[in-house]
Amino acid sequence: GAGVSQSPRYKVAKRGQDVALRCDPISGHVSLFWYQQALGQGPEFLTYFQNEAQLDKSGLPSDRFFAERPEGSVSTLKIQRTQQEDSAVYLCASSSVSSGQPYYGYTFGSGTRLTVV
């Protein structure tokens, strides 16, 4: 597609519920990143894939967060047993640079706004 597509745009979850957020990167983009943006803050790195390999997951805040990209294209970020502090915008970005270096900058999606009530 022309851009990075994320779904859903908005998600309201009850505390304790599991959620799954989807990212469709630009076709052919090797690298895929997930970021979390809390209200009033800048995006914070969560995890990075190169094709289907998850090369860096150092930013995942807890073991309730899990990301996958099984076929090297679409990625899913799953949050188990959601808590109020998980409320944020979750951004996906993709890049064509195979080394993972954002040499040309990422292309970001519009994000999924998650609200945990």
Next chain:
Amino acid sequence: AQSVSQHNHHVILSEAASLELGCNYSYGGTVNLFWYVQYPGQHLQLLLKYFSGDPLVKGIKGFEAEFIKSKFSFNLRKPSVQWSDTAEYFCAVNAQNTDKLIFGTGTRLQVFP
């Protein structure tokens, strides 16, 4: 650990005023530097980037930024802002040979006609 500081959280200007948004980073090694912009209701877009060479970088829409290595700074400038520049601006740094961007907390710019 790397960090990025944006000192101006909220800037209000009239059209045609000059703009300078501060950005400082902490990292001792070689870095790549970026400014991203987020217009209301839209996704983050790359405004400009610095990797090497001329420390004065020109981006889209008349924006420019200057990398001053000795000050660990990468300030964003525009000589004359327009109402359409109203947006949130994020400075970001990437240490070479790493995969992640570290963002500042952002500066909200409001331009009044």
